[in-house]
Amino acid sequence: MFEFHITATEGRARCGIFSTPHGDLKTPLFAPVGTQATVKALTPDQLESLGATLILANTYHLYLRPGDEVVAELRGLHRFMAWPHPILTDSGGFQVFSLAQTRQVDDDGVTFKSHIDGSTHRFTPEKSIRIQENLGADIIMAFDECADPYDRPYLERAVERTHRWAERCLAAKTRTDQALFGIVQGGIYPDLREASAHFIASLPFPGIAIGGLSVGETKEEMLATLDLTVPLLPEGKPRYLMGVGTPEDLIEGIRRGVDIFDCVLPTRLARHRAAFSPQGRLNMMNARFARDERPIDETCDCYTCRHFSRAYIRHLINAREFLAHTLLSIHNLRALVRLVEEIRAMIIEGTFEQNVPTLLARWAGNAAREEK
Amino acid sequence: MFEFHITATEGRARCGIFSTPHGDLKTPLFAPVGTQATVKALTPDQLESLGATLILANTYHLYLRPGDEVVAELRGLHRFMAWPHPILTDSGGFQVFSLAQTRQVDDDGVTFKSHIDGSTHRFTPEKSIRIQENLGADIIMAFDECADPYDRPYLERAVERTHRWAERCLAAKTRTDQALFGIVQGGIYPDLREASAHFIASLPFPGIAIGGLSVGETKEEMLATLDLTVPLLPEGKPRYLMGVGTPEDLIEGIRRGVDIFDCVLPTRLARHRAAFSPQGRLNMMNARFARDERPIDETCDCYTCRHFSRAYIRHLINAREFLAHTLLSIHNLRALVRLVEEIRAMIIEGTFEQNVPTLLARWAGNAAREEK
Numbered sequence: 001m002f003e004f005h006i007t008a009t010e011g012r013a014r015c016g017i018f019s020t021p022h023g024d025l026k027t028p029l030f031a032p033v034g035t036q037a038t039v040k041a042l043t044p045d046q047l048e049s050l051g052a053t054l055i056l057a058n059t060y061h062l063y064l065r066p067g068d069e070v071v072a073e074l075r076g077l078h079r080f081m082a083w084p085h086p087i088l089t090d091s092g093g094f095q096v097f098s099l100a101q102t103r104q105v106d107d108d109g110v111t112f113k114s115h116i117d118g119s120t121h122r123f124t125p126e127k128s129i130r131i132q133e134n135l136g137a138d139i140i141m142a143f144d145e146c147a148d149p150y151d152r153p154y155l156e157r158a159v160e161r162t163h164r165w166a167e168r169c170l171a172a173k174t175r176t177d178q179a180l181f182g183i184v185q186g187g188i189y190p191d192l193r194e195a196s197a198h199f200i201a202s203l204p205f206p207g208i209a210i211g212g213l214s215v216g217e218t219k220e221e222m223l224a225t226l227d228l229t230v231p232l233l234p235e236g237k238p239r240y241l242m243g244v245g246t247p248e249d250l251i252e253g254i255r256r257g258v259d260i261f262d263c264v265l266p267t268r269l270a271r272h273r274a275a276f277s278p279q280g281r282l283n284m285m286n287a288r289f290a291r292d293e294r295p296i297d298e299t300c301d302c303y304t305c306r307h308f309s310r311a312y313i314r315h316l317i318n319a320r321e322f323l324a325h326t327l328l329s330i331h332n333l334r335a336l337v338r339l340v341e342e343i344r345a346m347i348i349e350g351t352f353e354q355n356v357p358t359l360l361a362r363w364a365g366n367a368a369r370e371e372k
Numbered sequence: 373m374f375e376f377h378i379t380a381t382e383g384r385a386r387c388g389i390f391s392t393p394h395g396d397l398k399t400p401l402f403a404p405v406g407t408q409a410t411v412k413a414l415t416p417d418q419l420e421s422l423g424a425t426l427i428l429a430n431t432y433h434l435y436l437r438p439g440d441e442v443v444a445e446l447r448g449l450h451r452f453m454a455w456p457h458p459i460l461t462d463s464g465g466f467q468v469f470s471l472a473q474t475r476q477v478d479d480d481g482v483t484f485k486s487h488i489d490g491s492t493h494r495f496t497p498e499k500s501i502r503i504q505e506n507l508g509a510d511i512i513m514a515f516d517e518c519a520d521p522y523d524r525p526y527l528e529r530a531v532e533r534t535h536r537w538a539e540r541c542l543a544a545k546t547r548t549d550q551a552l553f554g555i556v557q558g559g560i561y562p563d564l565r566e567a568s569a570h571f572i573a574s575l576p577f578p579g580i581a582i583g584g585l586s587v588g589e590t591k592e593e594m595l596a597t598l599d600l601t602v603p604l605l606p607e608g609k610p611r612y613l614m615g616v617g618t619p620e621d622l623i624e625g626i627r628r629g630v631d632i633f634d635c636v637l638p639t640r641l642a643r644h645r646a647a648f649s650p651q652g653r654l655n656m657m658n659a660r661f662a663r664d665e666r667p668i669d670e671t672c673d674c675y676t677c678r679h680f681s682r683a684y685i686r687h688l689i690n691a692r693e694f695l696a697h698t699l700l701s702i703h704n705l706r707a708l709v710r711l712v713e714e715i716r717a718m719i720i721e722g723t724f725e726q727n728v729p730t731l732l733a734r735w736a737g738n739a740a741r742e743e744k
Binding site: 036037038040041042043044045046061065066070073074075080081082290291293303307308309311312314315316318319321322323325326327 | 408409410412413414415416417418433437438442445446447452453454662663665675679680681683684686687688690691693694695697698699
């Protein structure tokens with residue numbers, strides 16, 4: 001269980017297979033986010049059809065609602081959300097630091113108020129592991145502190161705490177059918193990142209995540225951090241870049257040796273009526289689509305693009321129909337899953353690096369904030 | 373095209389096959405309602421999987437948004453909504469009389485204001501047919517006036533107008549690949565219903581609908597009206613009871629010789645978080661489902677019941693997740709489609725009538741307004 005075999009490499013990019021109790025994961029891969037044990041507006045069948053293999057769920061949300069003990073009583077997350085394939089849960093740390101109200105951090109853990117009802121809760125490394133063991137994902141994450149990437153004094157303390165918490169998570173873990181990944185922190189500071197990478201790499205984690213990116217730093221800073229960090233990580237363990245990203249981020253991350261990505265962007269864009277396309281991010285409410293018989297992306301093989309016109313999707317949005325969310329989520333998720341599938345095939349053929357300029361050009365318009 | 377073959381009968385109940393340009397329809401059947409060219413929260417794939425064969429779409433809604441001419445330009449409703457099977461459009465009459473604001477009826481037609489933006493529009497029989505020809509459904513409906521079922525003086529005028537409009541619809545129709553159904557009106561008054569049935573039956577419609585029911589009259593009045601009306605209709609044409617109904621209504625309607633039903637109830641209940649079940653209508657928000665591992669209905673073969681617990685569905689509702697609508701809609705629609713499939717098999721075996729008490733008892737709790 002949890003063996004990682006690298007099957008092809010090209011430069012720092014690599015393809016691998018990570019074995020989990022719910023099946024083998026081919027890397028690189030993009031994992032859709034199912035915050036509340038559901039990838040918004042999609043059934044598990046639809047997720048399978050669009051090529052999803054690993055789904056992420058949020059410990060913070062599921063702890064608050066419906067409660068990790070309820071999920072355990074219902075025989076775990078796989079059964080609860082009817083996803084028989086691998087699942088990853090985060091540690092709850094990121095949401096505690098981004099969503100919860102009036103949190104207080106100390107060396108032992110974090111006390112916070114629920115964003116739902118204001119009730120007070122406390123997470124510690126041990127508590128996070130217990131919750132994640134109740135949820136029962138295949139991959140679970142060490143409890144870490146995600147700090148402002150530019151606040152050096154705070155980051156120094158946060159990195160130190162993250163390291164102590166990593167050790168405590170390893171000690172607290174009891175299930176053998178879950179892979180616990182450590183998390184490298186350190187903001188944008190090379191020396192902090194380097195120290196963190198060395199420390200986390202020295203612990204017996206079967207996989208390592210790079211956290212604290214895509215949280216406000218520039219794209220250049222993110223890529224420089226990857227350039228520095230990834231070479232310090234063991235070759236033989238999967239590397240997971242948390243909360244990233246855009247099509248360009250996936251291309252640039254895989255080039256730098258990242259294996260696993262997750263991001264809410266595709267489903268969040270869907271709720272904002274936007275679609276990834278080679279013409280840039282499309283605002284599907286735009287009146288110019290009212291009679292446009294073309295699919296969102298003529299090169300896309302997703303269910304949405306094989307069946308529906310831009311005009312129909314715009315109609316659904318105008319008419320405030322749920323189906324718009326579903327169809328746009330299918331398309332946006334498939335766009336990223338397919339991009340990563342294509343890159344995987346290129347790495348196996350040894351043609352990825354020569355295709356990078358084409359891939360970047362194709363997806364260039366999808367990182368910008370502006371919608372077309 | 374539009375041949376109707378009766379393949380089995382039991383008492384007044386019958387099984388048949390109605391041929392349309394988009395495939396044969398086995399009757400009796402229950403048609404899900406796709407008001408705005410989408411059955412709310414479901415993809416065409418999901419509709420196929422739950423056994424839907426005929427989908428209804430609303431002329432009034434599609435005329436206003438996106439516009440019937442837009443749909444025609446996009447090559448018709450089948451392609452627009454990606455439903456390659458038969459579609460039925462209503463005439464717009466019912467919505468004009470129930471939804472539109474400040475309408476004025478005269479013998480030529482109806483002037484009304486859009487419920488969306490208050491703009492003024494006019495429907496006549498000719499206009500309704502032109503819109504329905506633009507939409508391009510397989511079965512289209514005569515433009516009729518649906519009046520208060522107890523207002524006899526108004527009903528007398530409305531029935532007379534409905535008859536004149538039926539003749540004008542037949543005259544206005546130009547497409548040969550659409551079956552135009554006439555509609556019997558007359559409220560709860562036997563003499564009006566009888567006159568209307570005779571008149572509509574005398575016209576060359578390939579199918580006949582019974583309108584103006586399930587609009588405020590009692591269940592007994594509805595069944596008495598069916599008892600009176602159906603025997604006056606030609607044996608060899610399909611009979612469509614519009615806007616009906618509950619599981620019990622389907623059982624009672626089929627017993628009385630009805631072939632086709634449609635109703636928004638299953639999808640509307642889904643939006644109100646309620647589910648059909650042999651234990652009665654379930655309010656899925658109920659706290660008693662919080663740890664309930666059972667499916668909504670242990671005897672149901674739908675995607676929802678095969679994969680998800682009541683606890684999960686309650687969680688989705690609590691967490692305000694779209695997927696709750698989708699899963700409940702699948703279940704509620706499948707419940708009615710499956711009920712009608714079961715009755716069809718019973719009619720073929722000649723065992724329907726003996727099973728009626730069991731069927732009625734099984735679904736008894738699902739007509740009541742109260743939810744459990």
